[in-house]
Amino acid sequence: MMEMYSTIERCFTRHGDKKYGEFVTQRQHALQCAMLASQEGSASELIAAALLHDIGHMLDQSMGSTEPDYDLMHEVTGAEFLNQWFPKGVSEPIRLHVVAKRFLTGNDPAYYHTLSPASKHSLDLQGGPMTPEAQKQFLEVPYATDAIQLRRWDDQAKESDLDLSLDLADFRELLESLVIRETA
Template identity: 50%
Template sequence: MTYSLAKILDILTAKGGAQYGREAVSQLEHALQCATLAESANRSAELISACLLHDLGHLIHDLGEDVADRGIDDRHEYRAIPVLATLFSPAVTEPIRLHVEAKRYLCAVDPTYWDSLSPVSKHSLELQGGVFSPEAAAQFIQQPYAKEAVQLRVWDDRAKVPQAATPDLNHFVPILNRCLL
């Protein structure tokens, strides 16, 4: 199926009200918070777009809700790539593809990072392969867009604040449009 930006925005609007796992925010609130953090840091339109769309894979699978509670890794970081790669460059899609591995990386290189994770994020980390070995961490960070994925991951972890003030989805449409292929 071919997706347009309008279709992706429709998915975010229609399905974004669903709870973000067992976190205290919805999928859309989480996406908007993550993108707002990137925008507030004066990052590129591509990284802001990646932050907004990084969890789209959760919204386009048919595995049902609470898949992590059932011990399933929905591999959301990969599910959205075929959809997004037809619309956006690797500067948008690669940080998305790598953001789960970035969590594994941060746990390997920062001894305090694990303690900062929510219980939900700790559980999903185990489903996603656990903490990288030192060798895997060194290989990960050498990949193109790995540093952007790590920054996305940091904002991803911070974007779980109930009722945080953010711009609405329409605010980010011009940014997404600037990134279209």
């Protein structure tokens, strides 16, 4: 469990204070998202997913990838990275949260207008709104509804002036309680 937390903490230390096209830093965004999940009384796995859903952006930066005009599939990078420690209830909503944005924009055209400019740009890179048939198929995927909820928090968690007294350490116990395997 020590390895898991120290590895995640290192990502936040190195890249958490960087902005990525939004008005908040990676750290602020992650903590706000986890706070929203927690305030709604969500399951521990979904709170962890909310906290870590964009860790793939930090990993992409660690690997030197910062190109904003390409979809680097941070959701896949993050889910695969977290899969070494956590159950699918954490990693799969993360893997699906980008597709959930495509679902929401296809399902509710007004939703598009709630997106930030950076989120609209990334939506275009990710394939745009889903067709009605693709929406039906998406809803049949395990963890799709969790991913949709995660996506909504993701969109809300971009308040630059929010006084947040939380830090990553406040979620350490929760993260450690969810570890299903420790890598050697």
